[in-house]
Amino acid sequence: xxxxxxxxxxxxxxxxxxxxxxxxxxxxxxxxxxxxxxxxxxxxxxxxxxxxxxxxxxxxxxxxxxxxxxxxxxxxxxxxxxxxxxxxxxxxxxxxxxxxxxxxxxxxxxxxxxxxxxxxxxxxxxxxxxxxxxxxxxxxxxxxxxxxxxxxxxxxxxxxxxxxxxxxxxxxxxxxxxxxxxxxxxxxxxxxxxxxxxxxxxxxxxxxxxxxxxxxxxxxxxxxxxxxxxxxxxxxxxxxxxxxxxxxxxxxxxxxxxxxxxxxxxxxxxxxxxxxxxxxxxxxxxxxxxxxxxxxxxxxxxxxxxxxxxxxxxxxxxxxxxxxxxxxxxxxxxxxxxxxxxxxxxxxxxxxxxxxxxxxxxxxxxxxxxxxxxxxxxxxxxxxxxxxxxxxxxxxxxxxxxxxxxxxxxxxxxxx
Amino acid sequence: xxxxxxxxxxxxxxxxxxxxxxxxxxxxxxxxxxxxxxxxxxxxxxxxxxxxxxxxxxxxxxxxxxxxxxxxxxxxxxxxxxxxxxxxxxxxxxxxxxxxxxxxxxxxxxxxxxxxxxxxxxxxxxxxxxxxxxxxxxx
Numbered sequence: 015x016x017x018x019x020x021x022x023x024x025x026x027x028x029x030x031x032x033x034x035x036x037x038x039x040x041x042x043x044x045x046x047x048x049x050x051x052x053x054x055x056x057x058x059x060x061x062x063x064x065x066x067x068x069x070x071x072x073x074x075x076x077x078x079x080x081x082x083x084x085x086x087x088x089x090x091x092x093x094x095x096x097x098x099x100x101x102x103x104x105x106x107x108x109x110x111x112x113x114x115x116x117x118x119x120x121x122x123x124x125x126x127x128x129x130x131x132x133x134x135x136x137x138x139x140x141x142x143x144x145x146x147x148x149x150x151x152x153x154x155x156x157x158x159x160x161x162x163x164x165x166x167x168x169x170x171x172x173x174x175x176x177x178x179x180x181x182x183x184x185x186x187x188x189x190x191x192x193x194x195x196x197x198x199x200x201x202x203x204x205x206x207x208x209x210x211x212x213x214x215x216x217x218x219x220x221x222x223x224x225x226x227x228x229x230x231x232x233x234x235x236x237x238x239x240x241x242x243x244x245x246x247x248x249x250x251x252x253x254x255x256x257x258x259x260x261x262x263x264x265x266x267x268x269x270x271x272x273x274x275x276x277x278x279x280x281x282x283x284x285x286x287x288x289x290x291x292x293x294x295x296x297x298x299x300x301x302x303x304x305x306x307x308x309x310x311x312x313x314x315x316x317x318x319x320x321x322x323x324x325x326x327x328x329x330x331x332x333x334x335x336x337x338x339x340x341x342x343x344x345x346x347x348x349x350x351x352x353x354x355x356x357x358x359x360x361x362x363x364x365x366x367x368x369x370x371x372x373x374x375x376x377x378x379x380x381x382x383x384x385x386x387x388x389x390x391x392x393x394x395x396x397x398x399x400x401x402x403x404x405x406x407x408x409x410x411x412x413x414x415x416x417x418x419x420x421x422x423x424x425x426x427x428x429x430x
Numbered sequence: 431x432x433x434x435x436x437x438x439x440x441x442x443x444x445x446x447x448x449x450x451x452x453x454x455x456x457x458x459x460x461x462x463x464x465x466x467x468x469x470x471x472x473x474x475x476x477x478x479x480x481x482x483x484x485x486x487x488x489x490x491x492x493x494x495x496x497x498x499x500x501x502x503x504x505x506x507x508x509x510x511x512x513x514x515x516x517x518x519x520x521x522x523x524x525x526x527x528x529x530x531x532x533x534x535x536x537x538x539x540x541x542x543x544x545x546x547x548x549x550x551x552x553x554x555x556x557x558x559x560x561x562x563x564x565x566x567x568x569x
Contacts, residue, residue: 096528098528098529098545098546099528099545099546100546129501129502129546129549130528130529131502131527131528131529131530131531131542131543131544131549131551132520132523132527132528132530132531132542133520133521169506170504172506173504173505173506173507173513174502174503174504174505175502175505175516175517175520176517176520176521185527185528191546193545193546195546195547198546199500199546199547200547202478202479202500202501202547207477207478207479209458209477209478210477210478210479210501211478211501211502211504212501289500289547289548290545290546290547290548291548303498303544303548303550305545305548307529307545309528309529309545310528310529310530311527314529314530314543325534333523335532335534336530336532385530385532386532387530387532387541387543388532388534388539388541388565389532389534395541395552395565395566395568395569396541396543396550397550397569398543398544398550400529400530400543402529
């Protein structure tokens with residue numbers, strides 16, 4: 015690594031317009047010099063992940079380069095493919111490159127507290143050229159999670175929960191957010207909204223204050239920055255016969271109606287609201303905060319008639335709390351409706367999570383895995399139906415980015 | 431620096447209703463209160479765009495909180511003494527379940543879900559729910 019101490023020091027005193035972040039050691043990282051073949055398609059895989067414990071989690075491989083360089087590059091595998099977030103985030107321990115940290119409007123280092131439901135990820139915003147398949151997005155703001163240059167988490171950030179700043183806690187070497195929006199936070203974090211709880215200006219590693227960030231300086235969805243094939247993406251995964259499979263390989267295709275391999279056609283377009291949500295009608299309830307999400311490991315919904323898994327019998331036993339454990343597989347029906355009033359009725363099957371897992375210990379692909387928002391029988395407590403990765407098995411799901419016009423509609427939408 | 435100042439000691443969940451005013455001050459929010467049949471709801475509009483609701487029983491104790499919006503609220507403030515219970519339980523569920531968190535203990539129940547730009551969740555004390563109140567009302 016070159017000049018790490020100098021670059022980090024420059025960042026801490028906030029003198030240069032760009033400081034650098036780098037990260038120690040790290041496995042699984044190779045340097046590439048030749049560009050990948052010109053294509054808009056990259057392979058994606060469901061497997062056990064870097065911690066050997068993932069289920070229904072989709073990964074791909076991404077190459078990042080120091081902006082403008084074709085040699086200071088690193089290819090990183092097991093980056094989670096997530097249509098429920100926006101932008102590339104890498105875990106610092108696997109990153110061996112020195113990437114320039116960006117600055118807040120006051121010239122200090124820009125650091126983000128990314129919120130996930132189960133915790134937060136703290137780390138600086140850095141610039142990188144991102145190469146996936148034959149596509150390149152240049153000088154993209156990304157987040158480096160768990161950087162040793164910024165170890166002091168502000169109280170406002172840790173107030174949302176527990177840290178997910180290591181590969182073990184995060185479950186991946188990084189995450190590629192390719193949802194329907196161009197920025198991760200959008201207008202909520204743009205000037206004058208400094209109290210947004212996401213972005214911080216750090217004069218030193220332990221001196222950080224919330225700050226507003228212009229839209230184009232936020233962490234950005236790299237697809238929107240590709241020179242072509244930038245209106246969205248398509249995930250194509252083969253179907254899986256229950257109870258499942260050890261692994262599953264499919265494709266992530268960039269662009270919609272831009273190449274011969276990404277034409278839209280017979281799919282139904284479901285328009286999404288300003289949050290990226292649609293409505294799902296299930297058990298006669300209209301759940302208006304529903305979403306389709308490759309970053310969820312099951313189908314999640316409330317059904318008081320479906321048996322939830324019990325808590326573990328003995329301390330230390332694997333916990334299936336939060337999943338469903340019906341005595342036999344149940345086939346259910348729900349209807350997804352977009353804000354364009356188009357709708358699709360889906361049948362899906364829910365099986366016993368505990369039996370699925372213990373009976374098939376090598377399976378990472380479990381198409382009938384489903385979870386609940388509450389194990390209290392007959393209490394419909396949630397306004398959400400989450401169509402996670404099992405929904406993607408055996409189909410072609412189009413994700414169109416906001417304001418992008420394709421042959422069949424204008425984003426944000428999902429179509430399948 | 432402001433970011434280094436610890437939050438106020440006053441809390442919401444499990445605390446007297448009077449702590450709601452402390453939450454409004456600490457969270458820099460604006461408040462709207464409504465009375466339902468057997469509890470009151472204080473709705474705090476946070477600067478982040480998120481709405482935090484605190485549910486107070488007739489005895490004045492906050493028995494539930496719920497939130498919805500583009501950011502997860504300050505849970506150290508909203509959950510009060512139950513924040514540590516939440517953090518411990520969340521940490522034990524390692525491995526990247528980024529969209530769902532369910533904690534069900536005899537004294538404390540919490541569910542948090544959503545995705546970037548749209549989070550929602552609720553936490554409540556099952557033994558303190560007013561008679562005739564269902565968990566489904568806590569939104």
